[in-house]
Amino acid sequence: MKHFDAITTVEEIEADAVKLKEIARAVNTETWEDRANAQGARCKFGDGGVCCRICHMGPCRITPKAPRGVCGADAHAMAARSYLRAIAAGTSSHSDHTREILFILRQASPDSPWKIRDEQKLINLAKEWGVATENRDIYEIGREVAEIGLQQFGKTDGHQIFVSRAPAERQKVWAEQDMLPRAIDREVVTALHMTHMGNSSDVEALLRQGFRTALSNGWGGSMMGTEFTDILFGTPTVRQTEGNLGCLEKDMVNIVVHGHDPAFSEMMVMASHDKDMLDYARSKGAKGINITGICCTANEVTMRHGVRIAGSFLQQEDAVLTGAVEMMCVDVQCIFPSLTQLCECFHTKFVTTSPIARITGAIHVNFEIATAFENAKEVMKMAIDNFPNRKQDMVNIPATKQEATIGYPLEQIIGHLDTITNSHVDTKGSYGPAIDAIKAGVIRGAVGIVGCNNPRVRPDYSHFEIMRELLKNDILIVATGCAAQVGIKTGLLQREARQLCGAGMRRVCDLLNIPPILHMGACIDNSRILRLVCSIAEQWGVNTTQLPIVGCAPEWMSEKAVSIANYCMATGIDVYLGVEPQVHGSDVMMDWITNKQRDIIGAALTISSDPHTLVKNMIDGIEAKRTALGI
Numbered sequence: 205m206k207h208f209d210a211i212t213t214v215e216e217i218e219a220d221a222v223k224l225k226e227i228a229r230a231v232n233t234e235t236w237e238d239r240a241n242a243q244g245a246r247c248k249f250g251d252g253g254v255c256c257r258i259c260h261m262g263p264c265r266i267t268p269k270a271p272r273g274v275c276g277a278d279a280h281a282m283a284a285r286s287y288l289r290a291i292a293a294g295t296s297s298h299s300d301h302t303r304e305i306l307f308i309l310r311q312a313s314p315d316s317p318w319k320i321r322d323e324q325k326l327i328n329l330a331k332e333w334g335v336a337t338e339n340r341d342i343y344e345i346g347r348e349v350a351e352i353g354l355q356q357f358g359k360t361d362g363h364q365i366f367v368s369r370a371p372a373e374r375q376k377v378w379a380e381q382d383m384l385p386r387a388i389d390r391e392v393v394t395a396l397h398m399t400h401m402g403n404s405s406d407v408e409a410l411l412r413q414g415f416r417t418a419l420s421n422g423w424g425g426s427m428m429g430t431e432f433t434d435i436l437f438g439t440p441t442v443r444q445t446e447g448n449l450g451c452l453e454k455d456m457v458n459i460v461v462h463g464h465d466p467a468f469s470e471m472m473v474m475a476s477h478d479k480d481m482l483d484y485a486r487s488k489g490a491k492g493i494n495i496t497g498i499c500c501t502a503n504e505v506t507m508r509h510g511v512r513i514a515g516s517f518l519q520q521e522d523a524v525l526t527g528a529v530e531m532m533c534v535d536v537q538c539i540f541p542s543l544t545q546l547c548e549c550f551h552t553k554f555v556t557t558s559p560i561a562r563i564t565g566a567i568h569v570n571f572e573i574a575t576a577f578e579n580a581k582e583v584m585k586m587a588i589d590n591f592p593n594r595k596q597d598m599v600n601i602p603a604t605k606q607e608a609t610i611g612y613p614l615e616q617i618i619g620h621l622d623t624i625t626n627s628h629v630d631t632k633g634s635y636g637p638a639i640d641a642i643k644a645g646v647i648r649g650a651v652g653i654v655g656c657n658n659p660r661v662r663p664d665y666s667h668f669e670i671m672r673e674l675l676k677n678d679i680l681i682v683a684t685g686c687a688a689q690v691g692i693k694t695g696l697l698q699r700e701a702r703q704l705c706g707a708g709m710r711r712v713c714d715l716l717n718i719p720p721i722l723h724m725g726a727c728i729d730n731s732r733i734l735r736l737v738c739s740i741a742e743q744w745g746v747n748t749t750q751l752p753i754v755g756c757a758p759e760w761m762s763e764k765a766v767s768i769a770n771y772c773m774a775t776g777i778d779v780y781l782g783v784e785p786q787v788h789g790s791d792v793m794m795d796w797i798t799n800k801q802r803d804i805i806g807a808a809l810t811i812s813s814d815p816h817t818l819v820k821n822m823i824d825g826i827e828a829k830r831t832a833l834g835i
């Protein structure tokens with residue numbers, strides 16, 4: 205094994221960013237740092253969740269002199285309402301994205317670009333959902349299963365079909381607490397209704413709806429998103445990729461795909477392999493077409509095609525600042541509207557593709573299911589035509605990039621565990637060896653590190669510090685979203701990074717031939733983590749709340765993250781946050797989310813913006829669970 209001296213430090217990543225900001229200044233434009241500075245000190249009412257803009261009698265703010273809004277809502281009602289609204293918005297984003305995937309599956313056919321790539325997964329799901337599979341055309345099965353999936357959004361009775369996948373103990377808790385997630389759309393609507401002026405002001409009631417809404421995401425929208433994306437585009441497999449801005453190529457047409465929709469990016473990747481497109485690119489003087497990704501769209505295509513990652517959330521502007529991007533092509537979520545103005549300073553074309561994310565000043569090409577491949581080629585041609593417009597004296601591609609081994613859905617993890625032979629019991633197809641390793645203390649526990657970057661904390665730094673500290677302490681990491689991309693950029697997702705681990709983790713990585721951080725996908729794939737944790741609990745014979753396994757979002761910023769945190773906790777997994785949710789203006793809310801909710805669901809939040817404190821809290825939490833288990 206090559207010696208691992210290949211880490212990219214956060215300081216090195218920052219040095220590249222500083223140079224790119226100088227270019228922004230030179231072309232007389234701004235970036236997120238400038239805007240964050242211009243915002244000045246954060247509004248203390250908004251930060252504490254005690255500004256209410258729900259009705260138009262206000263806005264109302266809570267002060268010592270005015271402890272209630274016009275309607276009488278107090279700080280606790282205001283903070284809890286806005287928290288629930290964040291959960292609802294996050295749930296709707298993940299779930300609506302899945303709805304699109306289901307519409308595509310309904311239209312999939314062997315002679316369209318939409319094919320069923322993982323037939324076995326579809327058949328397994330059909331059987332799970334009671335759909336006949338014998339002697340039937342796979343596409344017909346797909347349509348029927350897609351219909352059942354679509355019903356999960358609007359069913360009038362019953363609850364999310366995937367709830368039956370949860371451990372019996374969790375199902376019991378949810379049933380007893382009236383938390384079984386009903387139709388996804390209904391949970392979102394109920395959340396909005398409850399928070400409309402003149403409805404709920406009770407913190408506990410609002411939080412309970414928060415858990416149920418979040419569960420309709422984790423065990424509904426997101427879980428279906430993962431399943432159906434695998435069915436349509438293939439279950440990811442282990443592969444090599446690279447990450448950071450150094451993946452942009454100076455002599456190729458650079459197209460950055462950014463957002464979350466795996467269907468759109470799949471078409472772009474397909475179009476980039478099209479011979480006519482490649483010939484056309486060469487005819488314009490380019491050596492080829494280089495697709496790279498940002499945010500979760502990047503995670504989707506890297507896991508299935510090895511497409512390289514240009515950067516994470518807060519690097520979207522940096523990519524344009526390199527002057528080497530012919531096109532920034534976006535679908536939905538986490539897209540800065542600032543890209544319009546920024547792209548105008550360069551030759552970069554900024555293209556939106558979804559009616560959900562329309563941005564003023566962008567070129568809009570609607571990706572329709574029926575014409576998506578043609579749409580992709582149309583957009584790609586536009587990017588190729590733009591290649592000769594690149595101003596060579598404006599090109600500054602940082603050299604920094606790292607290699608990574610990625611693509612660890614459950615199937616791959618099990619596959620690796622199966623390579624270990626146990627002379628006593630047959631553990632094939634189970635997490636047995638992982639459970640044994642945790643019980644023996646070879647691995648102390650596991651952490652799912654997820655979420656975004658956020659200018660409120662030093663970008664990448666918290667992720668990096670926490671990851672390294674956990675590995676040193678023999679704690680296995682699974683990662684998704686932009687958090688996983690920080691691991692890629694710094695080099696921690698290489699197999700060689702096992703040299704940074706404690707002796708136990710190193711042995712496990714050696715034995716399984718895995719990197720110490722397993723890349724499990726996009727944020728929607730946090731549903732894979734849910735299933736991993738629940739299966740481990742079931743096979744171990746304990747409850748999820750007892751496992752030395754926790755979730756962590758060191759640098760989160762989006763409403764989706766609030767939904768994710770809440771479905772994790774409702775599944776019995778403690779969550780550690782590096783950014784505080786905007787509720788501290790209510791001591792009642794703070795007490796509920798960090799403490800009291802444990803009585804209902806068995807898990808709660810721990811919050812610290814200092815990564816070293818947070819990681820210490822996490823390790824203490826894991827060790828406390830071990831002690832309670834007697835291991």
Ligand code: NFS
Nearest residue numbers: 499538655656685686727
């Ligand atoms: Ni998750 Fe993905 Fe990144 Fe945050 Fe945005 S890309 S869905 S929300 S910023 S991790």
